[in-house]
Amino acid sequence: MQTEPTIVDTPLTIAGKTFNSRLILGTGKYRNTEEMQAAIEASGCEMITVALRRIDFDDPKSRSILEDIDWSRYHILPNTAGCATAEEAIRVARLARSMGLSDWIKLEVIPDPKYLLPDPVGTLEAARVLVDEGFVVLPYINADPVLAKRLEEIGTATVMPLGSPIGSGQGLPDFRQIQIIIEQANVPVIVDAGIGAPSDAALAMELGADACLINTAIAQAKNPAGMARAxxxxxxxxxxxxxxxxxxxxxxxxxxxxxxxxxx
Amino acid sequence: MQTEPTIVDTPLTIAGKTFNSRLILGTGKYRNTEEMQAAIEASGCEMITVALRRIDFDDPKSRSILEDIDWSRYHILPNTAGCATAEEAIRVARLARSMGLSDWIKLEVIPDPKYLLPDPVGTLEAARVLVDEGFVVLPYINADPVLAKRLEEIGTATVMPLGSPIGSGQGLPDFRQIQIIIEQANVPVIVDAGIGAPSDAALAMELGADACLINTAIAQAKNPAGMARAxxxxxxxxxxxxxxxxxxxxxxxxxxxxxxxxxx
Amino acid sequence: MQTEPTIVDTPLTIAGKTFNSRLILGTGKYRNTEEMQAAIEASGCEMITVALRRIDFDDPKSRSILEDIDWSRYHILPNTAGCATAEEAIRVARLARSMGLSDWIKLEVIPDPKYLLPDPVGTLEAARVLVDEGFVVLPYINADPVLAKRLEEIGTATVMPLGSPIGSGQGLPDFRQIQIIIEQANVPVIVDAGIGAPSDAALAMELGADACLINTAIAQAKNPAGMARAxxxxxxxxxxxxxxxxxxxxxxxxxxxxxxxxxx
Amino acid sequence: MQTEPTIVDTPLTIAGKTFNSRLILGTGKYRNTEEMQAAIEASGCEMITVALRRIDFDDPKSRSILEDIDWSRYHILPNTAGCATAEEAIRVARLARSMGLSDWIKLEVIPDPKYLLPDPVGTLEAARVLVDEGFVVLPYINADPVLAKRLEEIGTATVMPLGSPIGSGQGLPDFRQIQIIIEQANVPVIVDAGIGAPSDAALAMELGADACLINTAIAQAKNPAGMARAxxxxxxxxxxxxxxxxxxxxxxxxxxxxxxxxxx
Structure with a gap:
């Protein structure tokens, strides 16, 4: 008797690199390093994002987040969290590359500290510069199909629309515009914020998203490793x-x- | 390094019988027997429900659904689908037990063929009679917390509220009353209709439901075995x-x- | 030029009595009598419900709520709020009629003080008795289409499904079962709980409900008269x-x- | 007895001009001129938007939409519907002003014919140019709070976020970002697309929107004048x-x- 469904998936491919896991993890807000490491392990993820602004490039001793993870096992995705303008984001990305960290960049241009919503114009500006400089750019955006198309056209490697505000755990309360982004995209679509529970992540994938990036919902769960596996x-x-x-x-x-x- | 979360679950227990799987499968609407068998296998389920009205107890040759499944591996849960009144449901349950099939019964009293919504009064009446006769009764109900409490009080083994109408695939568009049922219940709560995708099933479980019963969403998926595993x-x-x-x-x-x- | 739309509505008719207003008001939870009177006036309502349990029939001096309203202008609809069983509700209704108050009764059988959800079985039992005794019965129910049909069949004058729990102000978060009730009903359908704002009331009416009963959302608004008009x-x-x-x-x-x- | 609530509203003010009505009407998709005129009358509106691309400025005989409405009674709001780029929108706005029509412009930059979603970058570019040239600019946008803030900062007279896609009648399925726009705005917020019924319009206003612009839901209703009044x-x-x-x-x-x- 047939014991496994005959469905064969193709791996997720971003800028020529393939991933078997469609879950990307953030590294912020864990209560301690042990919980973070256990969650990463339980998640089965292959790519991890790190906020560049949390790294002191001048003081190697302070680079704790980079030392806490075995980078031979995980693809590092530096991000520009905390950058309020295109200029800041560009500068931070360049610095990270010059330090040899990576030429991949999760681009966040977020002027507003209360709702942490991204700036469509600043994001597009920064993406244009960084793509031109050879970066692999993964931009974080509001669920705006026209902006997503414009980013794809200038050469970003993905688009990363939010499900709901960062850390809110509200899931995808209205997913119609994400559906339109998926329908129109020729690059991977990664749902990047607001996922609060596995039902939200499953929904994003059922709609046809290529991957999800999750941070707070795992880091702040009572049991991060359990939630990572969930x-x-x-x-x-x-x-x-x-x-x-x-x-x-x-x-x-x-x-x-x-x-x-x-x-x- | 810790590779597995340390969470240990207790098994689902219904009327003293334990189940490691929290997924119960229906057997209707499959396109063919092979697809049904592959889906059952892929689902990892341990309990399967069968509509008694599809069995001709007078003609053993016609009992195909019973012959298509290896009942040494699965717990059979006969159901009274197609019964419009308490009397019909009681009669069918008795007949099934007298034939030696089971004294478990998934109780459905459904007068309306269009929306297939259950009759709260007929269900309570039939449940009372069947519990008194020693049946293990699992009643299918609308998401009505007061009715759920009354059924528990007369001794049903579970309550089985709907997420949305049978076969509609609408999921749990408003789950507040299911949350109240879960909060108040001392018997297992099984979400029993309307689940259309894994995100719906995950949501039901996140709310604290003890199990889900799924039929149409698996049987009518393009790839039933794939959906069963999902x-x-x-x-x-x-x-x-x-x-x-x-x-x-x-x-x-x-x-x-x-x-x-x-x-x- | 045509200045008014040519739509002509028929009045709402309940048990042979006609109403031009499709808004019914409750009298609980006002901060004071003046606010209640101003709200009633601004609402344009023609029927007002009063909780019988707030009236001391033995002490005419205590019948304040009855004295605060000009009953020559409004049709009184006594209700059985606070009755947890069919027996209580029946007794209170009989007492109100024997005192000459009314033979109309808004039937509430609510065993649960936390969510205030109605008991489908107790409501049906009480309705049967009261209809047989000649009462005009308007039963408050969960949004259960089969129960609504059964109540109509035994002769209730309306059915009154809830939009969401009493006083919650959640509106009609899932109105599908209310739509089914409306589609199947031959008596007026009055949405009776949970309305928090005019958008909720408008939605109920757009679905085809015949009227709305509103209390908390008006009584507890910052400006009750303003909200009543809204x-x-x-x-x-x-x-x-x-x-x-x-x-x-x-x-x-x-x-x-x-x-x-x-x-x- | 007080018969009217004592609430006094301030009029809607846009670019120094005041309006007592908070409903703005579109002129597209009516089945005929009579229905349009009756709907405008029944709506009580004081501002009407007209698509410039439907006007042949070279042929005065073709300017029917302008002749069908008594512009002494209504403020005209020309719009750039059908413009896919900032350049087109700018050109059309200039042409309209040079013809003496108005220096107000409802700015629409919509590259996508299927979902008719606005281009955030093109809209911001065109708004900047038109504000600099002295136009009163009312930009149509996706419900993006950061974009709304940027437009306000360059001097647009309002922001006009969509509730859902134009003509879809889906209402405001997720209004959280509209709430944020309202919370942060110092210019009037007008909800501009997707309203399908009065409950949607009421909801927008309850959230604190300053006005609504409605077209399809009135023009394509069975009875446009009735729906306009609704x-x-x-x-x-x-x-x-x-x-x-x-x-x-x-x-x-x-x-x-x-x-x-x-x-x-």
């Missing part, structure tokens, strides 16, 4: 459901047990 | 997230990368 | 929209300015 | 509710009839 399963579930072809939503019921039987 | 993963994800303690939903953002760093 | 407008807006035939919801956009023009 | 009432209801201070949403119920009574 997110891994949720993403696998959603991806497999996407490939398996879900039933349409119907306004009416539809009997699961058609009654051709004879017992009356 | 649902299995979704349920595991949701359960593990429930045990791991999710973050609260917040109206505001909360930075994942607090900026104690020094790069300016 | 609710009145919301109900008129929703009713008129229902009669005017709204556009369907579409997943895609549809240009409002088709471009047959010539400027290029 | 929208007018919905907007008045929502505005009055906003000023009256709605109750908060609560997860639990809260009895409307506290039981200090004595009947047992």
């Amino acid at each position: 997110m891994r399963l949720g993403i696998e579930a959603g991806r497999l459901a996407y490939l398996s072809g879900r039933i349409p939503k119907k306004p009416y019921a539809s009997a699961s047990s058609p009654l051709e039987g004879v017992v009356r | 649902m299995r993963l979704g349920i595991e994800a949701g359960r593990l997230a429930y045990l791991s303690g999710r973050i609260p939903k917040k109206p505001y953002a909360s930075a994942s990368s607090p900026l104690e760093g020094v790069v300016r | 609710m009145r407008l919301g109900i008129e807006a929703g009713r008129l929209a229902y009669l005017s035939g709204r556009i369907p919801k579409k997943p895609y956009a549809s240009a409002s300015s088709p471009l047959e023009g010539v400027v290029r | 929208m007018r009432l919905g907007i008045e209801a929502g505005r009055l509710a906003y000023l009256s201070g709605r109750i908060p949403k609560k997860p639990y119920a809260s009895a409307s009839s506290p039981l200090e009574g004595v009947v047992r």
